Each structure stands twice: as structure tokens, then as C-alpha cells.
Amino acid sequence: MSETTMTPVQDAEAPAPNVVTMSMQQALNLALDEVLGENPKAVIFGEDCGRLGGVFRITDGLQAKHGEDRVFDTPLAESGILGMSVGLAMAGFHPIPEVQFDGFAYPAINQIVCQIGRMNYRSRGTLPMPITLRVPSFGGIRAPEHHGESLEALFAHVPGLKVVSPSTPNDAYHLLKYAAGRPDPVIFMEPKSRYWQKGPVEFAAGNPTGARVAKEGRHLTLVAWGAMVSRCLQVAELAAEDGIDVEVLDLRWLKPIDAEALARSVGKTRRAVVVHEAPLTSGLGAEVAQLITQSCFDTLKAPVERVTGFDVPYPSGDLEDEYIPNIDRILFGIQRVLEYRRD
Template sequence: MTETLVPQGAVPTAQSLSTQQALNRAMRDILASDPKSLVFGEDVGKLGGVFRVTDGLQAEFGAERVIDTPLAESGILGMAAGLAMAGYRPIPEVQFDGFAYPAMNQLISQIARTNYRTRGTMPMQMVLRIPSYGGIRAPELHGESIESTLAHVPGLKVVSPSNPHQAYHLLRKAHEMPDPVMFMEPKSRYWNRGDVDFDNPGDLAGSLVAHEGEDLTIITWGAMVAKAVEVAELAAEDEVSIEVIDARWLKPLDEEGLVASVAKTGRAVVVHEAPRTAGLGAEIGQLLTERLWGRMQAPVERVTGYDVPTPAGDLEDEYIPGIDRILFGVQRSLEY
């Protein structure tokens, strides 16, 4: 292995971190630089969060800025709305994706609408962190995929990082936005490591080409990006060149980036963990149909979760798209 030598006294701009560590560092940097920022949620303080994403923040910044709340999601998001109205920039956490359901009234009726209804005089500047998706064999309501529910609500932005570098920089970017941002963290990827370049965030807008290819495009996000890249590498052994697009920003979608990739390859497979019906795969498929009618070589394929409640435990291995199911979707598209 070739080792990159750093001059004595110089601080390297890139570090190898897990996604959990990258998010922790992002919040630490936000809290240190912005006194109006607060982190709060269930067990985020003394415990450091269920996934230890907020580990050490309360000890460093105090219990008035990193706050343990009661087990009441409606109260957490109601508190976030009030703080944002008062000029604070809260970073609330909903402990698990499925726990967001009791707070949908606060989210849809207050947080998503206030900036619009006050003509920008009262922005809801907040980042709602949501450990999301399955892959850890958790109990009921601990492995949901609620991105299409959130993306359907006008006034909300939705983003889902797929690696540590994105986790750090997208959280910092989301914190600066005037609109509320739903930050969906793939919980099964918390412990995966990668380089985070603090000085060079790269382009954080729109989608990202995670793997270049010519024959077919896989569009996905979150934890499914790594699986899609693995599929692309396996397909390359059979001389099939697959491009993987990490959509990242699910609201607003990067329409131009998605269309450009599929215009090049002529085929598209959309992969997500959420149920098939009314999932974002349907929205993306319709977008591609509208923009590329007559130019695609096959219909848009979808490889998704099933139209059943998200299962718990070992059954999620059958529910979440795996390598074989994605490869079958690719094969169906190529057979046209």
C-alpha cells in the first residue's frame, strides 16, 4: 500500500471515518460555529443516541444545547417548530423512521408550511435527522422507508447520504438552507468507512454518478447505492456496463441529471426499499417517460420492497431488494 506523506505540522484535509463518525463531526462543527443551533431528541444527550451519532456532544456543549427529550415525537417536532420561529436552527432527531408517524401533524401542518405562509418572513430553518430504512433486523417500526411520504409534502426538502463524505457535507449544507430538510440516514451504513475530505466537499447539488456505465442506468439512494455498485461490478464480468446514479436529493429530484444518464444508456432500473405502489420509483419512471418518450430502449424497471407492512427481524432479508433481485431487474430491462 502506498502511503501519502503529510508534511510535518500540516493537517490532512481527508480522514477515514464511518458514517456515524462523519455525522457526529458535522454536528460538532455546527454547534461550535453556530450558537443558535440545538440538538435534541430521545437519548441523544447522555447516551449519545441509539447509534451513538451524538456521542460526546452533550459533554462538550452542555445539556442546554444537546437536550434529552421525553418519548414524544409530536413534542419533539412541535418544539423544533417553535424554536425555528424564534430564530433558532434546531437539529431534532426522530430515533427511528417509523417513529415519525405520530409527529406528521406537526411536520405537515406547521413545519412544512410556515415559511410559505409567512412569505419567507418566518423560515423553518431546521434539519430533522431520521435514521432510516432497514438492514439491521430491527423490531416493528424500526426499519421503515418513508421517503415518498416526506417527498410528497410541499415545503420539505429530502436528502439521503450514501457514504461518510456525503453524510458530513450534506448535513452541513442542509443546516444552511432556509427550508426544513428531512435528513434520512441509512442506518445499515452507519459503520461503513470512507474518506471525508473536509476542505473539498465537491458538488453537493443534485444527483451523483456513483459508477459510470453505458448500457443501463440504475437509479437509487441511501443504502441501496452500495448494492447497486456491487451489481454493476458483477455485470461488468459479463461485459455489461452499468451506470449507477445516487439520486441523493429526493426532493427536489435532480431531473436533468437523471434524464441525462438514461438518455445516454437508454435503459433504467430504479431500486428502493420502500413499497412499490406510489414509491419514488413511480415518480422517477414517469419523469423519464415524459422526458425520453420514444428514445428509451425498454420500459423503466422497478426493484422495490413489497406492498406489505415493513417486516421485522429476519424477514426483512426477503423484503429488501438484494443483489439477485436487482440483477433480475437488470436482466429484464436488457431483454427488451
């Protein structure tokens, strides 16, 4: 792994090396920088996105480089941020708005559900909504209430929206560039607890569609996305100590879900546990379990287990450790699947 570090916004003259180690913050920043450079219709805006460069520094330096008409601050009004995105998209722009924290997507739900999700449908394809909504998502940073949520099931349920969440700097770079190039609205859920971890970004080799096998295994598949992927990789290492060879499938796209990848993985391992931070009831784990059951019913060794957050409001930072699936809860889920026997 290269130890090369880089400034977030690249010098346009410098030759780009093929693999660079950087944080997810830097990978996202670089992707946005390139999108602005390549697509004159792309505009970035949100609370503190301009001068400050975002509370997570994702838009750092972009206003200075690309100008105040391409990267700018908005009032503290999420429905306005998304409403403006609708208007800009109707006028031919490619908005990349930011909702500063997931919990503040709620005030914008009307614009997201009633306008962004359906404008293309309503206009018979004459008014596509090429909007990439960046949402710093999930918990893990001990933030106050409303600053950690897991809204993927809410968004995935809305017809017309696509939903994606990267778990590595490499995926963050490639998925964001891909999302920003789509004609459809994409909810881009950034796992904020993973912003600072570094990893290699391979500029030439990006596969931005479908799920990704994060680790191969043969006894059981852990299905996860966003911040839970790294935890599941830790669990896989621990399970190996006990002789259990766990495969970790990073779903990445939460809508549409890569059903073929689920079928391939669980078709091989015959056991599956799906892990998410969101509450259990009506969470995306149910959708994943159904897709697995549909394709693998005949060979499944046990019902698909779900290890999830609890059916309570996403708690503030002090209670996070009690809420987010931890290593032991995931191991218990695996054990339940391993122990299952048909009568």
C-alpha cells in the same frame, strides 16, 4: 485510502487533515460538531441525544463539548420533539432534532406536515423553518417492527419539505452540513445499515447539491439512494462479469430530484432500473420513472423498471432479507430491461 482514524469529536486545536477515513457515524458526528461550533443558533435534541449520545452514537460527546442547552434529551414524545422544533425555529433557532427511528416519525407527522412544511408559506416568508430533522432510516439491521421504514415518498409528497439521503461518509458529512445551513426544513434520512462502514471524507471537496454518479457505465442506469446505493454498486460489479456496463446514479436529493442528472445518465445509457426499499405502489420509483420518460422517451430502449420492496408493511428483522431488494432481484430487473423488444 488513508488508514487514519480519529476520535469522533475533534480537538479544536488539532489541524484538520484534508482527507480522513471514517465511518458514517463519525462523519455525521463531526458535521454536527462543526455546525454547533459555527452556528450559535443550532440546537440538537431528541430521545437519548444528550447524555447517551444517541442510540447510534451520532451525537456522542456533543453535550459534553457544547453544553446541555445546545444538546439535550427530550421525553419520548415525537410530536413534542417536532412541535418544539417549530417553536424554536419561530424564535430564531436552527433546530436539528432527531427521531430515534424512522417508524417513530409517524407520531410526529402532524407537526411535520401541518406546521413545519407550511409555516413559511403560511407566514408569507416571515417564519422560515430552518429545521434539519435527522431520521435513521431504512432496514438492514434486523431491528424489530417500527425500527426500519422507508418513508421518502411520504415526506417528498409534502410541499415545503426537502428530502435527502446520503450513502457514503463523505456525502453524510457534506449533505448534513449543507442541510443544516438551509433556511428550509430538510428531512435527513440516514441509512442506518451504513452507519458503520468507513470511507474517505474529503473536507475540501464537497458537492452537496444534486445527484452523484457513483459509478459510470454505458449500457444501463441503476438509480438508487441511501442504503441501496452500495447494493447497486455490487450489482454493477456482477453485471460487468456478464459484459453489461452499469452506471449507478446516487440520487441523494429525493426532493427536489435532480431531473437533469437523470436525463444526462439515461440519455447516455438508454435503459434504467430504479431501486428502493419502500413499497412499489406510489413509491418514489414512479416519480423517477416519469422524470426519465419525460426527458428520454425518444431514446429509451425499454420502459423504466422498478425493483422495490413489496406492498406490505416494512417487516421486522427476521423477514428483512425477503423484503429488501436483493442482488438477484435487481439483476432480474436489469434482465427484463435488456430483454425488452419493441414489436
